[in-house]
Amino acid sequence: MKNYAFLIAALLFVTIGYSQSENKVLFTLPSVDIQTVQGEPFNTKQITNNGKPIIITFWATWCKPCMKEHDAINDVYEDWVDETGVKMYAVSIDNARSSKRVLPTVNGRSWEFDVLLDPNGELKRAMNVNVPPHTFILNGKGEVVWQHIGYLDGDEQEYIEIVKKLVAGKKIN
């Protein structure tokens, strides 16, 4: 038992040592049951991108800066994917009043990125989102390494710079 404890302590030590040379992990993406944009069940463990970075943004159809953010990202999204292999999931927190309007909104505006529904704020609460827009960037292991509250014109440049650093294995701060 003691050996076991020693082993664990040693392992922890190694893990801590290892993570110090990498970007600081804020938290691992929690496992929460939400929905696809079509309303089918979806667990956040299914959010993956073959070891490449992932962007998760929280938004709502009634949120003006969110719509601006997504329109701006959509303009450059194809280039982002080509350059870095990044994948974006836009999680709508529209409730029953407007969640069924998300799919026609996404298609109608020709958004290219993936969209998920969180109609009762389960993921929103698990990730401590107060108000949209709130953007997270995950490293290739599904760990949140960066987050940002709000959206100002041009913020998307910051996102892609972070992603590029992650892809290149550089420190983001």
Added chain:
Amino acid sequence: MKNLRYSAIVALLMLTSLATRAQNFIEQGQVNGNVQIDAQYYSEDDKLGITDSLLNYRKFGLNAFSNIIYTNGDFSAGLRLEGYLNPMLGFDDRYEGIGIPYWFAKYKVGTLEMIAGHFYEQFGSGLILRSWEEWTLGYDNNFYGFNAHFAPYKGIMLKGLVGTQRYFWEPYEAGNRGIVKGLDGGFYLNDMFDGLAEATTKIELGGSFVSKYEKTGNVYYTRNREFLVDTIPWIETTTYEMTIPHNVGSWAARANIGHGGFNFYGEYARKGADPNATNSYIYRKGSAVYSTLSYSTKGLGIFLATKWIDNMSYKSKLSESGNPAMLDINYLPAISKEHQYSMATMYPYATQANGEFGVQGQIIYTIPKKSAIGGKYGATLTFNYALAKSIEKDSIYSDVTGSITGTEGYESNFFSIGDLTYYQDLNLTIDKKFSPKVKAKAGYYHQTYNLHVIEDNIYDDKNMVYANIGVLDVTYKFDSRNSLRGELQGLFTKEDEGDWVAMLLEYSVSPSWFFSVQDEFNYGNPVNDKQIHYYNVSMGYMQKSNRFSLRYGRQREGLLCVGGVCRYVPASTGLTLTITSSF
């Protein structure tokens, strides 16, 4: 002696093991959370008639919360600390205080997930059960009890709960509110049956049942009966005691069908006899239908929604009504669109739980890039129409005058539509990018707002507001970091407070700074003294996941609505500081 030594070794081993576990618990666990502080300092303002005595000498208001979540594998636990010291203007005085209104422990073993403590839950679209919170509204109807999610077979999700609901800071005691129990099943046919896995039509069926038990006090009502005795009119008044059902049940059935670009959702709900303060204590059963149909393909999205509700207020305390809305078991979505501009939200709609018919349609079309009409960058058009009306209610008792309390209330045919308009909104917006530097958005809104029904619970058409609203929003980007945004809005109406004009200029430096000046001017107010400038100067600073904003100015009186639930905000003048931070 040998025994003692042996015990010592066992104890030591056990301690080591415990220490190891404790260390695992700390080292392998993760803690994350957030904090938000909204603080306001109020000034006296002659123009708005705000004096220190009107403010009850509360010069300072502070609403704040912090969430802390601990996660370790399939176990998590968390809490939210809330403080209202004192509550900001517009929040109920009963919120005053500090405490932990929300904490939970959650774990998952196999396909069973259990929560003990406080939780939020939604069955279907929420017609019979939804608990949720919205900080900006001061809305929180969380359950305190037990919640389970169980997936016994692929494609099947069963949910069950038992709990009592939050009422400000008042702890649950037998008799001060009801106990809510609920069961829900969701069946995703394409996952359940292998033969349907590849089918192009996706089907989900679901059903739920909710019951409320409440130990109620006595409810009395009086009834007048008019009659003639030898041509002399008499009125006889009798007092009756009501028989209140202790258990009020409700059920709902739903279907979600997707096929290609089409998506259909329909839900039907019924509620048992539930005399309560909202429905004037009538025994009539409640019913509701909510359905949406959408078709979308790249560049085109069409959405239709309709709903019909009759006597669907469902709370865990029958005598609870009014503002702020508390102890709601269910959620009745308003059917109009939530707008993004301040003038377009001046007259917001909120669901009338006692009965309404609503319909909504929306078309979004993106004119392709590099097309003749769309130009180099294309454009997006959004057209939306929403209408809410009364339902037909025919009286049953011709000889009863005055209150309908204690009766079946009225008769109404399923899906009947009444004559009274509650709300109508027709709007069109265009988003267009002109160059890499210039983007613009223009909008027109025509709204009909039945002020008596929505604000005063008076069911007539004697106070209708007809408003035309125009919005122009232009963003100019100096470079990739610096941009200037201007908004010009006008609201034109002959009713209520008359015409408004609003202007905003916002300069932002991505990703850290913004500065803005704003003025909403009620120049058309029929009362000269009320032709007031509601000016605001604000700035914000973002640093990593911290956000600071500071605002000085006047807040106009009005309804603040999120998700169809509204909070009345009184007029005020002062300084507001908001700090939001996540870790």
